[in-house]
Every structure is written in structure tokens, then in C-alpha cells.
Amino acid sequence: MQLSLAPLQGFTDLVFRRAFAKYIGGIDYFYTPFLVMQNSGVLKSSHKREVEPFLERKDDLIPQFLGGSVEEFQFFEKYFSDLGYEKMNWNLGCPFPMVTRKTKGSGLLPHADKIKSILSDGYSSKIDLSIKMRLGLEDKQEIFPVLEILKDMNLTDIIIHPRLGNQMYKGNADRDFFKEVQDRFDFPIAYNGDIETQEDFLSLKADIPNLKDVMIGRGILRDYWLPHKIKGLDIPSAEEKKQILRKMYAEIFDTYSSFLSGDTQLLQKVKPFWEYFSSHFDNERKVFKGIKKSGGFKKYEQAVAFAFQQNVKE
Ligand SMILES: Cc1cc2nc3c(=O)[nH]c(=O)nc-3n(C[C@H](O)[C@H](O)[C@H](O)COP(=O)(O)O)c2cc1C
Numbered sequence: 585m586q587l588s589l590a591p592l593q594g595f596t597d598l599v600f601r602r603a604f605a606k607y608i609g610g611i612d613y614f615y616t617p618f619l620v621m622q623n624s625g626v627l628k629s630s631h632k633r634e635v636e637p638f639l640e641r642k643d644d645l646i647p648q649f650l651g652g653s654v655e656e657f658q659f660f661e662k663y664f665s666d667l668g669y670e671k672m673n674w675n676l677g678c679p680f681p682m683v684t685r686k687t688k689g690s691g692l693l694p695h696a697d698k699i700k701s702i703l704s705d706g707y708s709s710k711i712d713l714s715i716k717m718r719l720g721l722e723d724k725q726e727i728f729p730v731l732e733i734l735k736d737m738n739l740t741d742i743i744i745h746p747r748l749g750n751q752m753y754k755g756n757a758d759r760d761f762f763k764e765v766q767d768r769f770d771f772p773i774a775y776n777g778d779i780e781t782q783e784d785f786l787s788l789k790a791d792i793p794n795l796k797d798v799m800i801g802r803g804i805l806r807d808y809w810l811p812h813k814i815k816g817l818d819i820p821s822a823e824e825k826k827q828i829l830r831k832m833y834a835e836i837f838d839t840y841s842s843f844l845s846g847d848t849q850l851l852q853k854v855k856p857f858w859e860y861f862s863s864h865f866d867n868e869r870k871v872f873k874g875i876k877k878s879g880g881f882k883k884y885e886q887a888v889a890f891a892f893q894q895n896v897k898e
Contacts, residue, residue, distance in 0.1 A: 586612040587811050590801030593617035598634050598675035605804035607832040610811030618650040618675045619660050648673040650725045652688035657706030665710040676717035679749040690718045690749030714741035721749040743774040772796035779803045782813040826896040847881045865894040
């Protein structure tokens with residue numbers, strides 16, 4: 585079984601992934617947050633930065649895109665394969681109304697025929713394709729006609745986050761329904777959703793013993809050593825963890841400083857990082873509140889110093 589880090593827009597960008605791979609590890613492969621094609625047929629520079637510099641091993645990284653047309657599909661297949669990637673991931677899960685209204689992300693799930701025509705007319709099998717999806721936009725039954733189409737498409741992976749698009753992140757991931765889906769199709773489906781602790785993982789494996797791969801997002805951002813715990817790898821002591829987190833944070837901060845201009849931009853980038861990072865420390869709520877409330881740069885640095893005065897959780 586392989587473990588991947590879920591893409592989280594704003595959190596698991598190149599800077600984070602590189603630092604994670606260097607200081608923590610334990611992940612088998614990474615995904616980029618979704619890239620989109622601008623109307624003009626080009627990418628934003630922040631999106632290009634995700635895939636173009638080749639700073640990661642390309643076989644560890646699967647670039648993801650969001651799109652709802654043959655044109656977008658063809659654009660990304662060519663773009664990624666020209667860059668040398670061997671696999672790409674199509675996002676059929678994004679739940680945001682701004683996206684779903686345009687029949688993209690989970691907004692495509694009620695339209696199995698459209699998914700079929702995009703794949704038949706757009707995909708030329710230049711590189712491998714995997715799909716990350718939810719159960720549907722408004723109704724779980726939407727997944728069945730979609731999987732009927734996908735099962736003949738030679739995909740390398742289907743990853744299901746068992747929620748509906750219109751749920752956003754409310755309620756629980758529906759493991760029972762995931763199982764039902766898996767039982768009806770004889771290809772392996774990877775699981776994603778709400779694995780926050782080693783206990784969650786063990787109960788998932790007990791519920792679904794023949795599970796293929798597992799993708800974890802927020803659980804890993806809140807506990808960087810969750811993959812180690814799941815895989816039975818050695819875990820550093822709390823004091824060692826603190827040293828590692830310090831180095832990792834410094835590298836992430838320095839890298840952002842090297843290409844973001846001005847304190848405002850920099851703070852806009854690093855403050856949200858603490859939403860998950862603060863979970864590593866005792867008094868995590870106080871730590872995060874301090875960061876969030878810190879106005880300018882000086883106060884921010886004081887809040888960071890306060891965080892590193894706390895003990896790191898085992
Ligand atoms: C802030 C945020 C950003 C996300 N960005 C993406 C994205 O770019 N692409 C994607 O496929 N899923 C995205 N997701 C969904 C996650 O990849 C994942 O499916 C979801 O968080 C459930 O897994 P988890 O409970 O392990 O976090 C995002 C989720 C969050 C909370």
C-alpha cells in the first residue's frame with residue numbers, strides 16, 4: 585500500500601513539498617494543487633512554478649489540473665508531457681461553487697456523458713492518467729455512471745474522497761458508501777478523507793481490508809510524522825522533532841522570502857501555514873491565535889518565537 589500527500593491549494597505547494605521531502609519523508613508520492621488554464625491559454629506564474637523548475641523528482645510528483653473541456657484537457661496533457669511528466673491527475677472533486685457552476689471539479693460528476701466525451705476526444709494517452717473525485721455533486725448515485733465510463737479508460741488510479749461536492753467539508757467521509765462503490769467495481773480505488781491519526785488509519789484498514797492506496801491531506805499537515813506512524817518507521821523524540829520543525833520552517837520561510845516581494849505578501853503566505861503547523865505544538869490554539877492576530881512583521885516574529893518556546897507533541 586502506498587501513501588500519498590493530498591493536494592491542498594495554498595498549503596502543499598512546491599516550497600512545502602520540497603521541505604517535507606527533505607526533512608520529514610515517509611510519503612510515496614505527492615500531487616500538485618490543481619493548475620488551471622487562463623482564458624488566454626497560459627498559466628499563472630505561480631502555477632508554472634509548481635511544475636516547471638523540476639526541483640522535485642518527477643516520478644514522485646503527479647501534477648494535477650482542473651478543467652471541464654476537451655481544449656483544457658489537451659492543453660494540460662501536452663503541457664505536462666512536454667515537461668517530461670509521466671502521469672497527470674484530473675480533478676473531479678473540487679467543491680467550490682465558483683468552480684462547479686462552470687461544470688468543473690465535482691460540477692462534472694452529474695454529467696457522465698460530458699466526462700466521457702472529454703476523455704474520448706481529449707485524451708491521447710501520451711501520459712498516464714489518474715482521477716481524484718468525490719461521490720457526486722448533489723447525489724451519491726452520480727458516481728456509478730461515472731465509474732462505468734472510467735472503468736474502460738485505462739486509468740492508473742482512481743482516488744475517491746467519499747463526500748458530495750455540496751457538502752464541502754461538512755459531515756464525515758462516508759466509508760460505508762466507499763466500500764459499496766469498491767465492491768461494485770473490480771478495479772482498485774484509493775481512499776482519501778478524514779484520516780487524522782494512526783487509529784483512524786487502523787480502523788479504515790479494518791473496515792476496508794483490501795484497500796489499495798491511501799491519500800491523506802489535513803492529517804499529515806497537522807502531524808508530519810503520521811506517515812511514519814502508519815508505516816511503523818522510527819519517530820524522533822519531541823525535542824528532535826522541534827529541531828526538525830525549526831529547520832523546516834526556516835527553510836520554507838527563507839524560500840518564500842526569496843521570491844515574494846515585501847512583508848505584506850510574505851505574511852499573507854506564511855500566516856495561513858500556521859493553521860496546520862501550530863498543531864505540532866502544545867497550546868496550539870494559543871500559538872495559532874498569536875500568529876493570526878500579529879499585525880506586522882515584528883509581532884509575527886514574536887508569535888513564531890512563542891510557538892517554538894512550546895513543547896512539541898509526541
Ligand atoms: C485548503 C484545501 C485545499 C485543497 N486543495 C485541493 C486541490 O488543489 N486539489 C484537490 O484535488 N483537492 C484539494 N483539496 C481536497 C484535499 O485534497 C482532500 O481531498 C480533502 O482535504 C480530504 O482529505 P483529508 O481529510 O485527508 O484532508 C483541498 C482541501 C483543502 C482543505
